Amino acid sequence: MEAVWKRSEVPAGYRWRLEDLFADQAAWDRQYDEVKRLLGDIGRLEGKLKDAEAIRQCFELEDELSLRTEQLYVYASNRHNENTADPVFQALLDKAKKLAVEANGAMSFITPDILELPEEQLEALLNEPSLIRYRKTLTDMLRQKPHILSKPEEALLARVGNVSQAPGTIFGMLNNADMKFPLVQNEDGAKVELTHGRYIQFLESRDRDVRKGAFEAMYATYGKLRNTLAATLGANVTKNQFYAKARKYGSALEASLYDDKIPVSVYDSLISTIHESLPLLHRYMNLRKKLLNVDELHMYDLFAPLVDEYKMDIAYEEAKQTVLASIRPLGDEYGAIFAQGLDGGWIDVYENEGKRNGAYCSGAYGTHPFVLLNHKDNLSSMFTLSHEMGHALHSYLSDAVQDYRNAQYTIFLAEVASTLNEALLMDDLLRRATDPQQKMYLLCYYADKFRTTVFRQTMFAEFERLIYSKAEQGESLTHEDLCRIYYDLNVQYHGPAMTVDRDIEMEWARIPHFYRSFYVFKYATGFSAATSFAKQILDEGAPAVERYLGFLQSGGSDYSIEILKRAGVDMSSPEPIRQAMSVFEDLLGQMERMTS
Template sequence: MKTVWKRTEVPAEHRWRLEDLFADRQAWDDEYEAVQKLAGDIGNFEGKLNDADTIRQCFELEDKLSLLTERLYSYASNRHHEDMAEPVHQALSDKVKKLAVRVNEAMSFITPEILDLPDEKLQSLVADPALAKYKKTLEDMLRQKPHILSKAEEALLAQVGNVSQAPGTIFGMLNNADMKFPKIRDENGEEIELTHGRYIQFLESRDREVRKNAFEAMYGTYGKLRNTLAATLSANLTKNQFYAKARKYPSALEASLYGDKIPVDVYDNLISAIHESLPLLHRYMELRKKLLKVDELHMYDLFAPLVDEYKMDIAYEEAKKIVLESVRPLGDNYGTILEEGLNGGWIDVYENEGKRSGAYCSGAYGTHPFVLLNHKDNLSSMFTLTHEMGHALHSYLSDSHQDYRDAQYTIFLAEVASTLNEALLMDHLLNHASDPKQKLYLLCHYADKFRTTVFRQTMFAEFEKIIYTKAEQGESLTHQDFSGIYYDLNVRYHGDSMTVDKDIEMEWARIPHFYRSFYVFKYATGFSAATSFAKQILDEGEPAVERYLGFLKSGGSDYSIEILKRAGVDMSSPEPIRQAMSVFEQLIGQMEELTRG
């Protein structure tokens, strides 16, 4: 498809069915008004939170208010992402963001007021049967007591919410709505507009000139906005430093990890374990250089196909069937829910003009999840499909087995479910590959998953750690600083076999996850945990499946590290990372074996 569809041209069967959330705009408006009223009602509890029954009633209203706001937010945000240049839904998204800030402000008295109670009283509330449903909430409050401010200060922080969203919002509009990329020539000499969705497709071209031109066009476009993008990222750093300092955390990193009760050691262990394993990545770069038969391996060669005359074109309907087959080890119930999701209006499938780039799963408790894709008929998109549906099934099973509050699993856990699906898909494909070229093609794809999800995301995580450390030491960061740090990391990670092109220094400017600070390391830890789960499921069968499904159903009913530990994976040690690296080493060994002679 040479031109990108307009939103109105996308067939109905390839759009998500947001009507399952709100039948129409009037229904959304009615719920918006209801939330406005409830936000006023919750203030009636202020000054009265001193006994179990009143606290329970307040928590119940807080849950209702949070859920309704989540529903409004999910609908408005998803509508906005269908076409980010469309003004009506842009306004709707802004409206609900402002509402969410008002709701947070209205509820901001709850935690500080409860924490004002004497310690003896607080301990008795934790043990009170009337508050059994909220035991973890109260234990969390006690744990976070040193970081909770006075009621007046909490209200003030809640009011700052609108301002704090600015860096991410500005970046999103620049990146998705305003930034236009030039046209480049494809393998057939036809001029095609470069878009976020097409960029990786161009990098996967067999024509090196196409790859090089797409790479230079992408980073040349970002380079023209380098000062604005550096200022936007710096503003995000400042915002997170402000919140960390206001809440008396030693650093923004510790503030980010504290809520999930994840020790900073987990973050540092990841970087250290990956540094230990960089020789494996360097070995893979050397193999990639050999298979591509090039004198110099460039950054734009990282996605180039390594198997001559082999390509897997997989139509969307075929991808759905293969994904369904691949999850059979997880049992019939999992497969039935997945099939319902694939065919039941959960997914927005194809790219259209103005649509948000990338892919994600979102939704609200009580309705099925929604998945945004920008699907291309290739192997990579099939993996994205199973990845996002892994998130969707995690949400579905969590919502089905937990109350609203306990169903909210952490992002640290989220990436496990998505990546486990990918591991099962790869196992299924390798088991059905009879052609050595197809097997090599799949092994290359899997090795690239390790490169992009473990090594690359850890490099991102290290970049974040460095820039936050510098900012917290009082250093100002210009685009030259961001680019220099980013370039040096690329040199270290990719090794001597790689010619690290100067253009890559601007890649930091196009990573949306840097606006969800200290998020990316969870891809690498999640991939490692999923690799361990997949090995257990394929080796042990039913007992491991039961443990894994128990993990999915647990939601956020306990701390992330504990939920994983119960299911059989201990992320407080570097061992799962090392296990993942041993799998990566085996892949490289198999690839080297297939390419000898």
């Protein structure tokens, strides 16, 4: 295995072009100073929001201030993630975070000021022609009125922002910068350093000893910090409970779903609907055990390839062309934008020393999106490229049609476009597969997508619901509690065919999404919605494509469930999840027939 590149060694063609956001540090500094000036301008409007014209001016200034602050943050965050150990960009990100908190504080008077107006005037503002582009904002304010505090209280909550970021920041520094993993043995028998980026690669090894060694080394490392990591996650839970109570919500879960008008029942329904389908996952574990030909199926076998005779090595340039070809059903315009993104400085491709692990898409209105990858030459990385570019195209098309305030789609919608791209890629690969071994490999890979994106993320969501419920009842969240809850869920989800290794009880400690609380369930709902969209697009063609592109262009201009309903997917019912499960069942049937 080759040594990890230093940042300076990564070829320019495989680095994103953050200069498209700020040409240099001096440009960032000038905008920082401009935002500082705008903070004073918006502060002078406090107490003066008495009519439609004053409110319009305030909203326009709020948009300018928010966008410029967001641009500063995106640049600093992405620079930091290029090399999390670089103190220059650690400091820049810290500066951007503090400015964001200051900006939120400066703008915190807006909603309380407007909500002080008489009820009749507030209702009249909804039909004011000069405020038509802000109608959803005003509607949201009226919905949120029971949860908005007095101006001094709102300002105090805004100032607490820096403190509230601490659990996530501390976890990020521990996980990405300070945590060092031991040497483990690779398939050639050589000792190499375990990293976040290499971990999944080791788990995908055909050599069971390599998988077991990496698995045990990973969780032994986290286990040494179990008290600190439990305290950090516990602090994040406490933070969310504090905000929920301060704003008079029934729970932290209700608070997290309220802004987007998603009932708690949607979250609970996902878990109960997946519980109905756990026999399918148990059936898949039995099939995996049979295909691997092992006496006991262990947790470190979950990513092992099931088709030993077939190996797909896919270089990045080939992955680009394959993904581009797969999205042809979405039309020429979508394809042209996609191609522009692949070669237009949107993507940071390869792992380098200190680079943030994983993959994401980020950006700010007014510039193209930025995609961070840690690409390996395998099928999984090709799907990650497809996935993150789905996010990028969603943002690009939303920004192109919506104004700034209505462009940002919600997290509930965020995983739909990314997962739909993956579904189209899989359909294309399966249709073109002529080798039975390749087809079996792809079927196994797709089945694993269901396992990881629907079942696994729902298990994460249930873990969150359980630990928050425990905390809300005043019970402890020690590392023993977290480990026990997490271990028991693994036993329940994976079923009797799985030997659940005790090491897995520490996995909660390495999941960054737990610091974006109640986020992971949206992967499962998004996957289900995408499954439904993909079926419609492949079955109907142009009419379904038009509905889907309308969805992408809607941004956050309406509530998420309504946007999806208009495009033909009703997530307020369990049906899209059951539809996804029927697709999973069909995959299992095909796999079982090919191995009987």
